[in-house]
Amino acid sequence: MPLPTRVRLIDVGPRDGLQNEKQPVPAAIKIELVHRLQDAGLREIEVTSFVSPKWVPQMGDNAEVMHGIRRREGVRYSVLTPNMKGFEAAIAAPRAEWPDEIVVFGAASEAFSQKNINCSIAESIERFAPVVEAARAKGIAVRGAMSCTVGCPYEGDIAPEKVKYLAGLMRGIGVARVDVADTIGVGTPRKVQAALEATLAHFAVDEVSGHFHDTYGQALSNTLAALELGVWNHQSSVAGLGGCPYAKGATGNVATEDVVYMLHGMGIDTGIDLDALIDTGVFISQALGREPNSRASKAIRTKRAG
Ligand code: HMG
Numbered sequence: 001m002p003l004p005t006r007v008r009l010i011d012v013g014p015r016d017g018l019q020n021e022k023q024p025v026p027a028a029i030k031i032e033l034v035h036r037l038q039d040a041g042l043r044e045i046e047v048t049s050f051v052s053p054k055w056v057p058q059m060g061d062n063a064e065v066m067h068g069i070r071r072r073e074g075v076r077y078s079v080l081t082p083n084m085k086g087f088e089a090a091i092a093a094p095r096a097e098w099p100d101e102i103v104v105f106g107a108a109s110e111a112f113s114q115k116n117i118n119c120s121i122a123e124s125i126e127r128f129a130p131v132v133e134a135a136r137a138k139g140i141a142v143r144g145a146m147s148c149t150v151g152c153p154y155e156g157d158i159a160p161e162k163v164k165y166l167a168g169l170m171r172g173i174g175v176a177r178v179d180v181a182d183t184i185g186v187g188t189p190r191k192v193q194a195a196l197e198a199t200l201a202h203f204a205v206d207e208v209s210g211h212f213h214d215t216y217g218q219a220l221s222n223t224l225a226a227l228e229l230g231v232w233n234h235q236s237s238v239a240g241l242g243g244c245p246y247a248k249g250a251t252g253n254v255a256t257e258d259v260v261y262m263l264h265g266m267g268i269d270t271g272i273d274l275d276a277l278i279d280t281g282v283f284i285s286q287a288l289g290r291e292p293n294s295r296a297s298k299a300i301r302t303k304r305a306g
Pocket residue numbers: 016019049050051052053055056080082083085086087089105116117118145146147148181182183211213243244245246
């Protein structure tokens with residue numbers, strides 16, 4: 001199969017990235033990050049999550065961040081909503097501040113489901129169903145994130161059948177598209193392809209996105225393996241921010257800068273300005289007091305300085 005000629009990147013840095021920061025990150029910095037991402041050409045941004053602030057304090061400013069962002073036409077802003085309480089909070093603001101898309105998030109592993117959202121896979125689907133229905137009724141798009149599709153920090157290897165099962169449940173409640181997440185970055189190309197193929201039993205290739213954490217340095221290879229299957233929607237974090245608070249040791253998503261460098265080098269269009277993206281990664285990393293976790297960023301900045 002020929003590789004896709006264009007790729008749509010969803011930057012999840014403001015959410016997946018910053019949710020894991022120990023130090024408080026001011027809402028103004030998060031808002032500025034969203035603005036810089038959209039100015040760099042990102043057309044999908046996962047902004048925040050409407051989860052319990054006791055579980056994830058870092059996202060407690062969700063409403064403030066959604067209120068503060070300056071919307072740009074053609075950009076899709078998404079937020080995580082694990083239950084009706086989260087969904088109601090996400091639409092408590094005036095319509096102009098509603099998310100364009102909400103994300104329900106489940107897991108292919110029972111143990112991870114329990115640790116992350118405090119319920120079984122079956123219970124999670126029961127909680128998601130009214131959220132999906134309510135969102136659709138209001139004209140809000142719905143995505144489903146599927147965690148631990150390759151490996152789980154508690155259960156180890158995850159069989160593709162479990163991914164297929166979850167994808168079927170997500171399809172059954174009306175989720176329009178799904179993310180196949182390697183939450184702890186243990187996947188290698190063939191395993192990731194098996195998880196994607198299991199998902200493709202229930203979703204069309206245009207409805208599936210790859211969400212690869214880079215813990216073992218496999219995320220770019222896994223992205224290429226997904227492209228080989230025609231999967232052209234991918235999630236990444238500027239500056240490689242992040243990790244999941246309920247997946248100990250898991251590092252950030254693959255850096256958006258590294259994915260863009262690879263894709264552009266292959267002649268694949270992303271609509272993203274790599275230089276502006278690198279500056280965005282520097283901005284957020286400086287705010288956090290560290291270097292961007294992106295090899296392409298480092299190399300290009302070294303070259304610039306020379
Ligand atoms: P629970 O304790 O089972 O919920 O948590 P509950 O319904 O029993 O409510 C308990 C308390 O939480 C109550 O407050 C509720 O009002 C409140 P209290 O009476 O004790 O004061 N509550 C809420 N508050 C705000 N917003 C809400 C909400 N719901 C209940 N939406 C719950 C269940 C899902 C809420 C909890 O487990 C939770 O918030 N988990 C957060 C999980 C999370 O955010 N994880 C990180 C994101 S997932 C991820 O990173 C993976 C991904 O990137 C893909 C990948 O890489 O795998 C997407």
